[in-house]
Amino acid sequence: MSATEHLKLLSTYEKLLSHFGRQGWWPGESAFEVVLGAILTQRANWRNVEKAIGNLKRAAIMSPDAIANASRRKLENLLRPVGFFRQKTTTIRNFVRHLIGHHEASLDGLFDAELGEVRGELLSLKGIGDETADSILLYAGSKPSFVVDAYTIRIVNRLGLTDSKQYSRVKELFESNLPKDIEVYKEFHALLVALGKKFCKATPLCANCPLLSDCTFPRNVQGNVHSQ
DNA sequence: ACCCAGGTGGCCC
DNA sequence: GGGCCACATGGG
Numbered sequence: 001m002s003a004t005e006h007l008k009l010l011s012t013y014e015k016l017l018s019h020f021g022r023q024g025w026w027p028g029e030s031a032f033e034v035v036l037g038a039i040l041t042q043r044a045n046w047r048n049v050e051k052a053i054g055n056l057k058r059a060a061i062m063s064p065d066a067i068a069n070a071s072r073r074k075l076e077n078l079l080r081p082v083g084f085f086r087q088k089t090t091t092i093r094n095f096v097r098h099l100i101g102h103h104e105a106s107l108d109g110l111f112d113a114e115l116g117e118v119r120g121e122l123l124s125l126k127g128i129g130d131e132t133a134d135s136i137l138l139y140a141g142s143k144p145s146f147v148v149d150a151y152t153i154r155i156v157n158r159l160g161l162t163d164s165k166q167y168s169r170v171k172e173l174f175e176s177n178l179p180k181d182i183e184v185y186k187e188f189h190a191l192l193v194a195l196g197k198k199f200c201k202a203t204p205l206c207a208n209c210p211l212l213s214d215c216t217f218p219r220n221v222q223g224n225v226h227s228q
Numbered sequence: 229a230c231c232c233a234g235g236t237g238g239c240c241c
Numbered sequence: 242g243g244g245c246c247a248c249a250t251g252g253g
Contacts, residue, residue, distance in 0.1 A: 025234095037234095038234090041234055041235090042233095042234085042235040042236070043232095043233060043234085043235045043236085043248090043249095044233060044235090044249090044250080044251090045232085045233045045234090045250085045251070045252070046233085046234070047233095047251080047252080048233085048250065048251060048252090051251090080249085080250070081250060081251075082249085082250070082251095083233085083248080083249040083250040083251080084235090084236090084247095084248050084249055084250085085248095085250080086248080087236080087237095087247095087248060087249090088248095091236090126236085126237075127235095127236065127237085128236085129235060129236050129237080130235090130236090131234080131235065131236090132235070132236085135234080147234085149234050149235085150233095150234080150235080151234070152234095165243090166242085189234085190234090192234095193234050196234080197233090197234085201232085202231095202232085
C-alpha cells in the first residue's frame with residue numbers, strides 16, 4: 001500500500017470519528033455478555049440480539065455454568081429471536097463447555113495466552129469464524145485484533161483501498177496501517193458499521209455521506225445518489 | 229411480498 | 242481461491 005493510501009485510511013478514521021462521534025463499542029455489561037453477543041449477532045439485527053440477551057438475563061442464565069446446566073431446548077427457546085437459533089445454541093454450548101473444560105470457566109484464563117494462540121483456539125470451535133473470533137478477542141479480551149465485517153470490505157473496496165474481498169487481506173490492510181492501539185481498533189470498526197448501516201448498503205444512499213469525496217464507487221448507476 | 233441484518237460451514241469446481 | 246447453499250427470526 002502506498003503512503004497516500006496509508007494516509008487515506010488514517011483520514012477515513014478521523015472523518016468518521018468527527019462525523020459520528022465516539023461509538024463506545026461493544027455494548028454489554030460484562031466480557032461474557034460480549035462473547036454471547038458476538039455469537040448471537042451473526043447475520044442478525046442487534047435489536048433481536050438484545051431481546052435474546054434479555055431473555056437469558058430474565059432466566060438467570062448468564063454465566064458459563066448456568067448455560068452448561070440449562071437444557072438445549074430451554075436455550076433454543078430463549079435465543080429464538082436472533083434467528084439461526086439452533087446453530088447458535090450449539091455454538092454457545094460448545095464455547096462454554098470449552099471454557100469450563102480447558103480454562104476453569106474463566107474468560108481471563110482463555111485470554112491468558114498470546115493473541116494468535118487464543119485466536120486459533122476460538123476458530124477451532126464450530127460456529128466461531130474470523131469475525132466472531134476477532135470480535136471476542138478485541139471487545140471481550142482487549143487484544144489488538146482488527147474486526148472485519150461485510151460493511152468494512154464494502155467500504156474499503158469503494159474507497160479504492162483494495163479490491164480484495166478476503167477477510168485476511170482486509171484485516172491485514174488495517175493492522176499494517178494503523179497504530180496497534182486497542183481503542184483505535186475498537187472505535188474504527190464500530191464507526192465503519194455506523195457508516196455502513198447509514199450509507200453503504202448494497203444500494204448506497206450517498207447523499208450526506210461523510211466519505212463522498214473519497215469514494216470511487218461508480219457514479220450514475222441506478223440507486224446511487226452520488227451528486228453529479 | 230419482498231429485502232436485509234455487525235456470519236459460518238459444507239460442498240463443489 | 243471463488244460460488245452457491247442452508248441456517249431462521251423480525252423489522253422496514
